[in-house]
Amino acid sequence: MKRKRKTQKHNQKTTVAILYHYVPKTLTDEYFSHDHAIIDNQTDEIVYYMKKLFIRHGYSVQIIKVSPDDLSELKKLKADFVFNLVDSKAMEIQIAKILDRLKIPHSGSSFEAIKNSNNKIHAKRVFEKFNLPTPKYSLIRMSDRLKKSMIPSKYPVILKPAFEHCSVGITNKSIAQTYEQFKLIVRRLRKKYHQMLIAEEFIPGKELQVTVLETPKETTALPIAEIAFRGKIRNKWNIYGFDEKWSKHLPIYKSCHFIAPPKRIQVNIDMQIKHDSIKAFYALGMRDYARFDLRYNPKDRKWFFLEGNANAGFDPDPRDAMTASILAHGMTLDDFVLQIVKNSIN
Numbered sequence: 001m002k003r004k005r006k007t008q009k010h011n012q013k014t015t016v017a018i019l020y021h022y023v024p025k026t027l028t029d030e031y032f033s034h035d036h037a038i039i040d041n042q043t044d045e046i047v048y049y050m051k052k053l054f055i056r057h058g059y060s061v062q063i064i065k066v067s068p069d070d071l072s073e074l075k076k077l078k079a080d081f082v083f084n085l086v087d088s089k090a091m092e093i094q095i096a097k098i099l100d101r102l103k104i105p106h107s108g109s110s111f112e113a114i115k116n117s118n119n120k121i122h123a124k125r126v127f128e129k130f131n132l133p134t135p136k137y138s139l140i141r142m143s144d145r146l147k148k149s150m151i152p153s154k155y156p157v158i159l160k161p162a163f164e165h166c167s168v169g170i171t172n173k174s175i176a177q178t179y180e181q182f183k184l185i186v187r188r189l190r191k192k193y194h195q196m197l198i199a200e201e202f203i204p205g206k207e208l209q210v211t212v213l214e215t216p217k218e219t220t221a222l223p224i225a226e227i228a229f230r231g232k233i234r235n236k237w238n239i240y241g242f243d244e245k246w247s248k249h250l251p252i253y254k255s256c257h258f259i260a261p262p263k264r265i266q267v268n269i270d271m272q273i274k275h276d277s278i279k280a281f282y283a284l285g286m287r288d289y290a291r292f293d294l295r296y297n298p299k300d301r302k303w304f305f306l307e308g309n310a311n312a313g314f315d316p317d318p319r320d321a322m323t324a325s326i327l328a329h330g331m332t333l334d335d336f337v338l339q340i341v342k343n344s345i346n
Helices: 034-039 044-057 074-075 091-103 111-118 118-129 179-193 242-246 251-255 267-283 321-329 331-342
Strands: 015-021 060-066 081-086 137-140 157-163 197-201 206-214 219-221 225-229 256-259 289-297 302-309
Touching: 015 091, 015 118, 044 060, 060 074, 060 302, 074 251, 074 289, 081 091, 081 321, 091 111, 111 302, 118 197, 118 267, 118 302, 157 206, 157 242, 179 302, 179 331, 197 321, 219 267, 225 321, 242 251, 251 256, 267 289, 321 331
Parallel strands: 015 060, 015 081
Antiparallel strands: 137 197, 157 197, 206 219, 206 225, 206 289, 225 256, 289 302
C-alpha cells in the first residue's frame, strides 16, 4: 500500500510523535489477564530509546500515550510522522484504524494488515492461499465436544489460543503427546482464555524468526534469527513461549536469546525461507517492516510459517530476534528505525 510522501521545508524541523500504550494500575486487575498486563507495560525503555534517537538526529519529538480507557492524548497529536508502538491486544487494532483515518504518515502496516495478522486463523488461511507452508491444524470452538478427529496430525500437537499475541497461552505445557494430554490442555486453555483454540501439528527442530524490511528501493528479508539457550537451561521443545519471552524472574528467560544467522542451515534453504517471508509479507498486506515466526525441521529440510507480526515490537537488547537480525545485516537498530521514518518523509 503506497503512502503519500511529505517533504519538509529546509528550515523547519520534522516532528515525530512516539505513540505508545500502557495499562494503569487501576485497570490491571480487570484487564484480560495478568499475562496481558505484563506484556502491555513493557514499553518505557523503547520510548526512551527512540526519543533520544530522534532528538539526536534533529527531529522534534512528541510523546503520546494511550491506555484502554483513555485515548484523549490523541487529540494533542500534531506531528509530521507517527511512530506507532501500540501493540497491545486491547488497543492495537483500534489505534491502527484511527491512524489510517487521520491520514498522518505512520510507521508499520495499515489497520487491515494488522487485523489480518492478529487473527492466527486468518493468517494461516492466507499462507495456504499463497502456497506458503504452514503446519496442519484444526479449530476447536468453545462449544465443540472433544473427539480424536480434532487431532490434525501425528503427535505431538501444540494447542494455542486463536486470538492472542506475544506467545500468550503458549508454554511447554501446551504440547500434547497423547489424547489424554490433549483433552487436559484444551480444558485448561478454554478455562483461562475463553476463546477458540488452534490444534496444530508440532514441527520438531529449530524455531526461527525472519524480519522483513521494506524501503522505497527494495524489500529485504534480513538474516534469519534462531532461538538459542545458554548452558544447560533450555526447554524441552525448543520453543519461544511466554516464559522465554516475558518471565524475567525465571532462569529460562535469562538463558533464552536469538542468534543470527542460524547455525547449520544450508544456503539454498536460507534463501528460500527469506524468499517465502517476503512473499508472506505482501500476501498479508504488510508495510515497512514485519517479523515472521517459523519452525524448521532439519531432518526433512522443511519450514513452516506459524504467524506474522505486522507491528512487531522493538527491543534494543541484542538478545532480541529482530535486533539480532538487524545487526547481522550490518545495520544498527538506529539505522532500522530511522529508515522506517525515511520511508514516509524526505
